[in-house]
Amino acid sequence: MIAPKYTAPTSLADALQLKKESGAEARVIAGGTDLILRMRDRVLSPSLLIDLRALSLGNIVLGDDELCIGTSVSLSQVLENTDTQRLFPALVAACREFAGPPIRNRATLGGNIANASPAADLVPPLGAYDARVVLRSAGGERVLPLLEFFTGPGQSVIEPDEILTEIRLPLMPTLSAATFIKLGQRRSMAISQVNVTTRLSIHEENVVSEVRIVLGAVAPVPMRALAAEQIISGNALSDELLCSAAQKAAEEIMPISDVRASRSYRVEMTEVLVRRALFATRDELGRNATDG
Amino acid sequence: MAETQIAFNINGNQEQIAAEPNQTLLQLLRDELGLTGTKDGCSSGDCGACVVLLDGKPVNSCMVLALQAEGSSVTTIEGLAKDGELHPVQRTFGEAWAFQCGFCTPGMLISCYALLESNDNPTREEILRAIAGNFCRCTGYQGVVKAVQQAAAELRATNSSEGAPDE
Numbered sequence: 001m002i003a004p005k006y007t008a009p010t011s012l013a014d015a016l017q018l019k020k021e022s023g024a025e026a027r028v029i030a031g032g033t034d035l036i037l038r039m040r041d042r043v044l045s046p047s048l049l050i051d052l053r054a055l056s057l058g059n060i061v062l063g064d065d066e067l068c069i070g071t072s073v074s075l076s077q078v079l080e081n082t083d084t085q086r087l088f089p090a091l092v093a094a095c096r097e098f099a100g101p102p103i104r105n106r107a108t109l110g111g112n113i114a115n116a117s118p119a120a121d122l123v124p125p126l127g128a129y130d131a132r133v134v135l136r137s138a139g140g141e142r143v144l145p146l147l148e149f150f151t152g153p154g155q156s157v158i159e160p161d162e163i164l165t166e167i168r169l170p171l172m173p174t175l176s177a178a179t180f181i182k183l184g185q186r187r188s189m190a191i192s193q194v195n196v197t198t199r200l201s202i203h204e205e206n207v208v209s210e211v212r213i214v215l216g217a218v219a220p221v222p223m224r225a226l227a228a229e230q231i232i233s234g235n236a237l238s239d240e241l242l243c244s245a246a247q248k249a250a251e252e253i254m255p256i257s258d259v260r261a262s263r264s265y266r267v268e269m270t271e272v273l274v275r276r277a278l279f280a281t282r283d284e285l286g287r288n289a290t291d292g
Numbered sequence: 293m294a295e296t297q298i299a300f301n302i303n304g305n306q307e308q309i310a311a312e313p314n315q316t317l318l319q320l321l322r323d324e325l326g327l328t329g330t331k332d333g334c335s336s337g338d339c340g341a342c343v344v345l346l347d348g349k350p351v352n353s354c355m356v357l358a359l360q361a362e363g364s365s366v367t368t369i370e371g372l373a374k375d376g377e378l379h380p381v382q383r384t385f386g387e388a389w390a391f392q393c394g395f396c397t398p399g400m401l402i403s404c405y406a407l408l409e410s411n412d413n414p415t416r417e418e419i420l421r422a423i424a425g426n427f428c429r430c431t432g433y434q435g436v437v438k439a440v441q442q443a444a445a446e447l448r449a450t451n452s453s454e455g456a457p458d459e
Binding site: 002006032033037076187189 | 427
């Protein structure tokens with residue numbers, strides 16, 4: 001590992017000023033579970049590490065119409081938080097299946113996003129819940145939809161002087177359900193071959209008002225299966241409808257073959273997983289309606 | 293290389309030591325503090341041999357910078373025994389044959405200890421989830437489950453006798 005300078009500023013203003021002065025030479029470090037390995041392998045050789053640990057970016061705050069999650073919130077915190085459990089269960093499900101406890105205790109939401117892996121497990125659920133990310137710089141801030149953050153494997157729209165500080169999740173319509181499914185070679189400590197989150201929100205007359213199908217590890221960036229969503233939108237949730245949407249999703253993706261799975265396997269599994277996720281989401285909506 | 297002094301609590305003792313920005317907590321523990329119970333398996337967060345408690349939570353010490361431990365409290369395998377007496381789960385690991393070569397054992401024990409700190413009656417599923425980041429390549433996990441359940445039973449017995457009113 002190279003020997004950068006290290007600092008843990010105690011104010012966000014100081015951190016942003018440092019990022020402005022050092023630009024791409026400086027890397028932000030939170031949990032470090034991706035960054036430290038990439039430094040060790042000399043993929044990255046930053047001259048300065050700016051540790052976020054002394055900043056107040058590690059809280060989950062419920063507001064009137066959104067839940068704000070600080071960038072340094074660990075996956076374990078998301079798992080244990082009663083607001084995320086109640087309001088965003090598919091995100092909690094993704095955290096539960098992420099790596100193992102020692103990594104979940106360090107890895108952060110902001111890191112999983114900023115790392116911009118096409119296979120990032122937290123992006124499909126966050127995307128399905130219409131998450132937005134806050135990018136701060138010394139000059140101000142911008143807020144953009146999470147799925148517009150990514151531009152390619154390891155690539156994003158973040159500027160050298162910006163720090164991802166917060167993730168904002170709008171509260172869902174009352175009749176909503178979402179499902180996260182991950183396919184990996186093991187139950188734990190596995191990078192996804194395919195991951196998916198589906199969300200359905202319905203009107204009282206059982207017609208779909210919002211549908212999200214977000215897939216990971218099947219394209220250069222995490223992606224929405226928009227044509228598949230189109231099939232479902234505005235319709236009643238029949239088995240046939242959900243099956244044809246799943247089929248469509250498998251046509252929309254652009255997977256590669258790599259060490260984890262072949263292209264053709266990813267295509268097949270995408271159809272299976274999207275179908276399973278959609279059925280599970282519909283069934284949960286039914287249960288919620290009965291409970292209500 | 294710029295060394296920085298850091299202060300942290302290690303196994304109950306306050307320690308002040310110089311660390312370098314490119315040093316991991318694992319390297320600091322093993323190379324500077326001589327705490328070689330914590331093992332360096334894969335150096336990439338996959339195997340769990342280097343798991344220690346950082347402020348009470350299991351973490352991979354190969355993926356924490358030494359400088360990030362400033363002000364924290366760290367517990368390694370050397371810190372589990374109290375007054376020369378093994379923690380129950382250390383003893384039951386031996387009794388239940390929960391290890392063979394022993395290389396994964398320090399990290400495995402830290403994860404099991406952390407589980408028992410928050411849950412003195414874990415199910416088989418909860419134990420397997422707690423050790424999901426600790427790989428054993430010799431003997432498997434059945435002995436570990438048995439050892440943790442045995443230790444949990446002992447801890448419950450101790451706790452209930454301590455909590456019982458005097459007779």
